[in-house]
Amino acid sequence: MKFSTHNDLVLQIAKRNIYSRYKGSTLGVFWSLLNPLFLLAVYTLVFGFAFKTKWGGGSLASYPVILFSGLIFHFFIIELLMTSSQLISGNANYVKKVVFPLEVLVISNFLAQLFNLMIGAILLLIAVLLSGESLVRAIMAMMLVLPPFIILTLGLSYIFSALGTYIRDVSHVVNLASTMFLFVSPILFPLSVFPEIVKAIVYLNPISLIVIDFRAIAFNIESFSLLSYVIYFVVAIILFVFGRWMFKRLSRGFADVV
DSSP states (O other): OOGGSSSHHHHHHHHHHHHHTTTSSSSSHHHHHHHHHHHHHHIIIIIIIIIIOOSOOOOGGHHHHHHHHHHHHEEEHHHHHHHHHHGGGGGHHHOOOTOOOOOOHHHHHHHHHHHHHHHHHHHHHHHHHHHHHHHHHHHHHHHHHHHHHHHHOOOOOOHHHHHHHHHHTHHHHHHHHHHHHSSTTTTSSOOGGGGGHHHHTTTTTTTHHHHHHHHHHTTTTSSHHHHHHHHHHHHHHHHHHHHHHHHHHHHHHHHHHH
16 A cells, blocks of 8 residues: 555544544543653653662663653653554454455554654653753664664554454553563663673563663763664664565455454
8 A cells, every 4th residue: 555645634633533532522632642742741750769770870860851761761662552453343344345445554653653752742842842852863863764663563553453452461561562562672771780681571562672772872971882772773674575565365264253
């Protein structure tokens, strides 16, 4: 499916997904701002003040900004995988239509979740500016890490959308894995605190390298590896191609199981 062919339909469904999420609430779309800020305050209180976690000898005041630079990617991928795993079964009326391009559901859902990530990214850049860190470096870091991350997560969205249609337990597995993803990653703690044997597992987390690279460029507190970045980009492309192929292959039987 070419995006240009169904771009109006994709954007229309994406907007519907965004608005329906906050429909009837008093604050509406502002909840997309308050949710990450509330969780940021909780994690900062626990890990910043109680456990006194720091990066590279930095001040406690910079901890919330550094922490938030990891949380926005974590929130995005967990929410994306959760919604993707229930996407087809939750839109059975579209699946039953023979002429409806099912990839539209995947892409529109992805754009709806990407909207929340962009809000988080804007909040992060504002926090970087207010904290006295380099805004230019933060913008450069965001521009560098987003392309492979978007490609990889879109591929995962295709995979989880397909698997979740046939295996309804996928959403529950994602819910359980969300906690593991958070703690087995360099989000709450510097990578240096993990034993060498655990670091191998940390790097399997799809957001670990993205968070490390962003912080390396924006805050100069991690080591940026061009080789690792290129490998991540290549893996992202492979996963995207595989995920889309898998979705198109399995979509032939969606109507029989929803």
